[in-house]
Amino acid sequence: MKVFIITVLAFFLGIDDVSTKLFRRPLLIAPIVGLILGNLQAGLIIGATLEIMWMGIGNVGAYMAPDLITGTMISTALAIMGNPGRSISTMVATAITLAVPTSILAQQLLILVETINCSLNGWAKRLADKADVKGTFWLTWPPAILYGFTRAFPTFLALQFGAGAIQKVVSDLPKFIIDGLSTAGSIIPAVGIALLMMSMLKKAELWMFLILGFVLSSYLKLEILPITLIALVFAFLYERATRETTTNSATKPAMAQETSSDDIDEEDYDL
Structure with a gap:
């Protein structure tokens, strides 16, 4: 049931990302996921850590940034579901480890969706030439729904088939690897803050x-x-x-x- 709720949440967050953009940051997404999974504290800490790490990331021109929504959803959920009874620092380290590859993989899906959406430009132009306001309004829904499925589908696959595997892998990890991930979890946010400061303190x-x-x-x-x-x-x-x-x-x-x-x-x- 929790997997289904998180999948539906990912769908609506995908639509929100191309409309109001109210809940597209890790600082807001991760606590909601943590609340659904019954560990709000871990969700808050993971969200704050990922927010610092990704604070300066954004789409510039034709550049498509890594998908923060999918990366946050999957990494937070798997970190909490795959580490029951573990310390929060272990969950944060696991979330950071999973966030980067999942966001980059989801980035490729977004590029595919953008390519598909370009096929609607001709249709939109014909509607605009006819001043068809109602038709133009309804034309905004197919890309929005497609963006929702782009976030929901990988999230469902990862949570449905990856939670048990992640739990087994994390349980079998040696202590020095867990300690290394915890250290990385402390360093990466500092690097993100440093990059942000270098761009702001000109x-x-x-x-x-x-x-x-x-x-x-x-x-x-x-x-x-x-x-x-x-x-x-x-x-x-x-x-x-x-x-x-x-x-x-x-x-x-x-x-x-x-x-x-x-x-x-x-x-x-x-x-």
């Missing part, structure tokens, strides 16, 4: 805020909430300062031009 002065946050957390031992409130104040002050600097730099040339034009008018008047 200005040299922004690194000062990183240093401030490190000092507040590591040396002053502040909790997340006070650090967030302090960061909010600094962000407000930085935004105000940069806005005033931009405004002043934009008004100075205009004032200089106005002054020069006034001088010219006075000279013309004297003549």
Whole structure:
């Protein structure tokens, strides 16, 4: 029954991914899967870990990113179902190990679906030429349903035939492999955060805020909430300062031009 519920959830998440995009992130998907399987705590931790690992991933231009939805659904479900009674760190390590290959495999299905959807372009153009609003609306449903099956079908196969195999494999794994997976589970999110920071901290002065946050957390031992409130104040002050600097730099040339034009008018008047 749980496999069926997760499969239906994967179907609707596939439709949501091409419509509202409300539940397409691991941080939201994994806790729902954990709640269905009766282990919300593991779902929350797995979701947070996968979210950090995949935070900077997205479709850019023609590039199709790995399927985060299918990867999160399968890896979270199999990690919880295949590790009953194990520690949460073991579940997280298993989820990370399964997330990357499953998301890449599901990525190939998405590319296939995108190719099939291109065949609807001619039909859509004919409807648009006729101003057929109702027909254009109904034409959005076949791709959406296809996206739903693209997420539901691999999820069902993996959960129906892979949970027992995963449980047996994980149970037979030596301790040093489990420890290695746990270590990888700690390193990979840090790498994801580092890549995200490198793309966001492009200005040299922004690194000062990183240093401030490190000092507040590591040396002053502040909790997340006070650090967030302090960061909010600094962000407000930085935004105000940069806005005033931009405004002043934009008004100075205009004032200089106005002054020069006034001088010219006075000279013309004297003549």
